[in-house]
Amino acid sequence: MSEVQRRKYSQEEKNAIFDGEFMPHIDSMYNFGYRLTFDEDDAKDLVQDTYLKAYRFINSFEQGTNAKAWLFRILKNSFINEYRKKSKQPTKVDYQEVETYYNSDDVHYQSTSDLRAESVKDMLGDEISNALNSLAVDFRTVIILCDLEGFTYEEMAKILDIPIGTVRSRLHRARNLLKEKLQGYAHNMGYNTDEEEE
Amino acid sequence: MNDYPSGERKKQCSDESKCFELLESILDGDLKDSGKEILKEKLAKCQPCFEHYHLEQAIRDVLKTKCTKHAVPTELADCIRQKIQDIK
Ligand SMILES: [Zn+2]
Numbered sequence: 183m184s185e186v187q188r189r190k191y192s193q194e195e196k197n198a199i200f201d202g203e204f205m206p207h208i209d210s211m212y213n214f215g216y217r218l219t220f221d222e223d224d225a226k227d228l229v230q231d232t233y234l235k236a237y238r239f240i241n242s243f244e245q246g247t248n249a250k251a252w253l254f255r256i257l258k259n260s261f262i263n264e265y266r267k268k269s270k271q272p273t274k275v276d277y278q279e280v281e282t283y284y285n286s287d288d289v290h291y292q293s294t295s296d297l298r299a300e301s302v303k304d305m306l307g308d309e310i311s312n313a314l315n316s317l318a319v320d321f322r323t324v325i326i327l328c329d330l331e332g333f334t335y336e337e338m339a340k341i342l343d344i345p346i347g348t349v350r351s352r353l354h355r356a357r358n359l360l361k362e363k364l365q366g367y368a369h370n371m372g373y374n375t376d377e378e379e380e
Numbered sequence: 381m382n383d384y385p386s387g388e389r390k391k392q393c394s395d396e397s398k399c400f401e402l403l404e405s406i407l408d409g410d411l412k413d414s415g416k417e418i419l420k421e422k423l424a425k426c427q428p429c430f431e432h433y434h435l436e437q438a439i440r441d442v443l444k445t446k447c448t449k450h451a452v453p454t455e456l457a458d459c460i461r462q463k464i465q466d467i468k
Contacts, residue, residue: 193468200464205457212452226456233460237467291400299431299438307446314447328408329443335410354404357439364439 190241203249204236210250210331211257217326218261218319228265232257248337254327255341291354297365305367313363321356328353393428403433407440 191199211232215225235256236243243252314322327333327341338353339346393399399422406415422429 208457208460209452212456213450216450222450222453225450226453229456230460230463234463234467237464291397291404297435299434302435302438302442305442305446307448310442310446311448314443325443329440330447335408350401350405350410353408354401357404357436360439361435 196237196240199240199243199245199249200237203245204233204253207250207253208233211253214254214257214326214331215261217315217322219265220315224265228257228260231260231264235260250331251333251337251341254331254333255343258323258341297361297368301368302364305364309364309367313360313367316363317356317359320352321359324349324353325356325360389425389427389430391427393426396428399426399429400432403429404436407433407436 208229211229212225215228215232216222219225219228232253236253243249314325317325323342324338327338328335333341335346335349338349342349344352402411402415402418403422405411406419411418419433423433
């Protein structure tokens with residue numbers, strides 16, 4: 183992930199890296215872009231932009247390191263620096279607002295809901311997707327990276343340029359928010375969340 | 381799933397905050413070998429830990445398996461390759 187310029191790759195090496203290590207991730211990249219923007223064209227633009235940048239800066243990619251994490255970091259930076267700027271649609275929760283509001287990495291872990299594992303297992307894909315999509319983008323992002331894409335805390339810290347402690351606490355908060363949403367669905371669907379009646 | 385009857389587990393967790401943080405780290409794969417032993421012990425002895433673990437695991441599972449996937453538009457890869465050709 184370092185920006186240090188390494189030895190330059192030959193044209194054949196560039197092609198091999200691009201086809202062998204970058205392109206196989208296009209599916210994950212597109213889905214990441216789509217889940218950030220909720221728009222097919224914006225997702226396409228972000229992915230295309232990311233691949234063009236990846237090619238342009240290919241000499242700063244160290245072969246054998248995690249290409250997927252490297253690409254995700256480029257896409258996330260493009261999203262923040264370019265997409266959010268030109269986008270007229272205001273994001274539901276402002277990035278800065280989230281950051282200052284949840285500044286502390288010090289989280290108290292506790293049981294926050296009466297949601298049951300069994301009700302969660304019975305939920306439909308649409309309910310899960312909608313709950314995830316309703317989260318502010320920073321919370322949504324950590325869940326996408328961790329649960330949908332399987333990145334480690336360390337990889338997420340590099341992709342998002344934040345300390346590991348912040349990754350852990352943001353992820354914990356994100357999942358708690360998600361649980362609140364799911365609990366709402368569980369109540370509506372009449373799933374058994376607790377023995378008490380309202 | 382209920383390897384132990386819940387009657388054998390304590391009803392109150394002595395340090396919920398620490399325990400839950402640990403359980404979540406284990407589920408996220410952040411603690412490798414040392415995690416397994418601690419986990420076994422917690423799940424066997426503590427009901428709140430047991431329930432929290434299974435809820436968190438269920439949430440991770442449904443996110444991984446049930447979230448809508450969007451198919452990449454077929455022309456996107458070709459379009460990218462074409463643009464790369466142009467700047468080569
Ligand atoms: Zn416990």
